[in-house]
Amino acid sequence: MSALVLVIEDEPKIAALLRDYLVAAGYRVGVRETGEGAIEWVRAQAADALLLDLMLPGMDGLAICRGVRAQSDLPILMITARVEEIDRLLGLELGADDYICKPFSPREVVARVRAVLRRAAARGQPQASAVELDDDRFEARVRGRRLELTPVELRLLRKLSQQPGRVYSRAQLIDAAYEDHRVVSERTVDSHIKNLRRKLADAGVDPIASVYGVGYRYEPDAAEDASTRST
Template structure:
């Protein structure tokens, strides 16, 4: 990175904000901390930042409203922070525009790791996912290195959706909707079994990542 990345921390809990800014400083980032949504929007309209960590519960405008308005003038990466795992399922059903979600209490090291991933991605020239995986929906095939991965129809639908939307976090229920188009009444933990089977068949299984308490995402190899 040619310059010190600038992270905007939007958090009204001073202890959490201080913890994040300390870890960001140790990672070589500079950070600015704001405690309410409207102030964050005003700041982002007049200042360049490289990434935003955004608390869901803020005084005035909450994190969802801030992110939705932000997407009207900026595509800066946003990591949403929420205090409840079950709240992430609701957020995933909204067009919030956030790039990632982390549930409190979180490991600051995990947040720093997620920030680094999104900073790398935002600074890279986009490469087609096909450099590693190619989704052929017409033939219901996923190719890796020119060779087809042996998948069942359900596994194909799941993996194709994840590959076509890299880094997007999907809840188990959302994946269940893609897996079974006839909407059969199947426990959403069935998805865990499908994902386990897919991982065994992938040459780069680490690309298929679990998101604790929520579901899964696909991270293309860098």
């Protein structure tokens, strides 16, 4: 049976658009246009993923996300109308699996749903990873080859890889990278990430993805031969 994706979106045209594209992609879809009773509705469904709008009548997406997450690890994709709002959502540690900003491409949403479902299916299964972190030796290796990383780069890699697929804001990465809590700019984090990605790419992997306007995520599925990815 195909995966069931729930959509809670109060704009009928957007809800219909998401439903049509998800159905065309082979998913079963349930749609709700209000937040009132949404937590109970989600609980009653044997759903595989949830697309959740932030601003809803009855109960907003923040409360619904917290309520659903308190009861299950159902993959949740939050939808918001402003890029800057995503940074605030990240700071609230809601536990959502991904964040989508309006206006969006319906094809991109389908791709994001497919990605979170793939990650959910892989949870709890032993995964062979090309990138290995050795906390005792404070070093990282790619297929057994040691990477020459700075302490900041290693902390960033550790933070990102702790929860694959999760989006981290630059502010969260600053806190993880600098244990003395010094004040640094977001541009500094971008520079460290750029250097880290270059070193990983030189070793043949590319697991760190940029999330426009928000931050970065770690995608273990992308930790494969970079030359193969580019062909």
